[in-house]
Amino acid sequence: MPDDGEEDVGGGSLSDDSSFYGDVQLRTELENRAATFDPSRYWATHNKELAVIAATTVAHASSSALAPKKLYNMYEGDSAGRQLSETVASFLSRLPPRTTHADNCGHWIYIANPRSKSRPTDEDRAGFLERGRGILEDFEATRSGIEASMAGKAKSTIGRKLTPLRKQAEADLYAAAREKACPSGKWMLFPTAADVDRVWSLVATATAAGELGHAAKVATDDGSGNVTPRLICIYTEDFSDGADVRRVLERLVRMGLVKGKGPGPMGEERAIYYKADAFTYLGIESKNDWGFKASLFSSKDVLAEKKEKAG
Numbered sequence: 619m620p621d622d623g624e625e626d627v628g629g630g631s632l633s634d635d636s637s638f639y640g641d642v643q644l645r646t647e648l649e650n651r652a653a654t655f656d657p658s659r660y661w662a663t664h665n666k667e668l669a670v671i672a673a674t675t676v677a678h679a680s681s682s683a684l685a686p687k688k689l690y691n692m693y694e695g696d697s698a699g700r701q702l703s704e705t706v707a708s709f710l711s712r713l714p715p716r717t718t719h720a721d722n723c724g725h726w727i728y729i730a731n732p733r734s735k736s737r738p739t740d741e742d743r744a745g746f747l748e749r750g751r752g753i754l755e756d757f758e759a760t761r762s763g764i765e766a767s768m769a770g771k772a773k774s775t776i777g778r779k780l781t782p783l784r785k786q787a788e789a790d791l792y793a794a795a796r797e798k799a800c801p802s803g804k805w806m807l808f809p810t811a812a813d814v815d816r817v818w819s820l821v822a823t824a825t826a827a828g829e830l831g832h833a834a835k836v837a838t839d840d841g842s843g844n845v846t847p848r849l850i851c852i853y854t855e856d857f858s859d860g861a862d863v864r865r866v867l868e869r870l871v872r873m874g875l876v877k878g879k880g881p882g883p884m885g886e887e888r889a890i891y892y893k894a895d896a897f898t899y900l901g902i903e904s905k906n907d908w909g910f911k912a913s914l915f916s917s918k919d920v921l922a923e924k925k926e927k928a929g
Contacts (some may be wrong), residue, residue, distance in 0.1 A: 662716055687734065689732040690733075693729070698713070698723050699730070710822060714841070715848060716815045724838065725834045725840065727818075728835045729826060729833065729834050730833045731828050732826065738800045745798040746795055746799075750794055750896065751900070756787075758906060761780055762824070784908065787912065791896060792896065794896070796856075802832075802853055802857070803857035805867060805890055805892050806851055806891055806892070807849070809846070809848055809850065811839070811845070819917050821850055830870075831853040836849070854896075871921070887915045889918045890917045892914050892916070
């Protein structure tokens with residue numbers, strides 16, 4: 619047994635006077651440093667040191683790489699949507715749009731990008747609708763006043779007077795959509811009923827893989843059979859994010875869903891169009907009483923703009 623005041627370690631002994639604790643000079647220096655240490659000053663500057671910043675960055679990157687990505691699905695529990703528990707192939711087999719009838723499934727079949735959780739709520743939509751309808755009512759009232767004051771004048775003259783008013787109303791609607799957290803929009807495809815299963819398979823697979831936008835949907839058979847083209851919507855989260863809108867379009871181009879020989883004699887490209895969901899909520903279609911332009915972008919304009927910048 620070692621004597622009191624000593625500890626036996628690995629066959630040797632250490633006493634309170636052992637040099638294990640440093641010699642007198644070292645202990646005096648350390649005691650002085652401890653007495654003058656200012657913890658407030660230390661923590662005020664600690665996080666600004668380059669070594670600390672580098673170590674923290676590496677630690678965060680490592681934890682992010684190791685942490686599993688949480689998956690989301692706004693259509694979970696909705697039989698018309700793809701469930702996280704089913705493969706995309708199973709989903710496509712369960713709900714082929716060409717033969718799925720609206721009476722059995724509803725008007726749409728849905729799929730979400732499970733890595734995106736940005737979703738407008740019912741409250742967001744209600745807030746936008748209230749503001750949007752107010753903008754439309756103000757436009758209608760002002761337009762009626764202008765038309766009444768210019769009664770008897772040529773329609774072209776009245777039209778020139780209304781053009782800036784109409785453009786301002788459109789701008790106000792887009793601003794309200796972003797203010798009320800309803801900034802999403804969609805590229806729209808119109809494949810024939812005979813081709814809708816093929817096109818939807820490509821879109822659904824790419825959406826689930828995170829290669830397109832945050833969601834997509836396709837119209838079911840409303841009873842018109844193979845006569846009417848089917849609408850496919852490919853959604854992006856923010857119509858004002860031009861880079862993301864263009865990215866999704868370019869992916870559709872690479873998938874072969876945008877470019878192609880059109881009906882013109884020179885084989886012109888068929889354009890597709892991008893529409894803000896805000897205009898859909900308000901029922902603003904291509905032909906509307908306000909004379910608004912229903913779509914925000916065309917594929918030709920977006921792709922031409924990129925070519926101009928590249929040139």
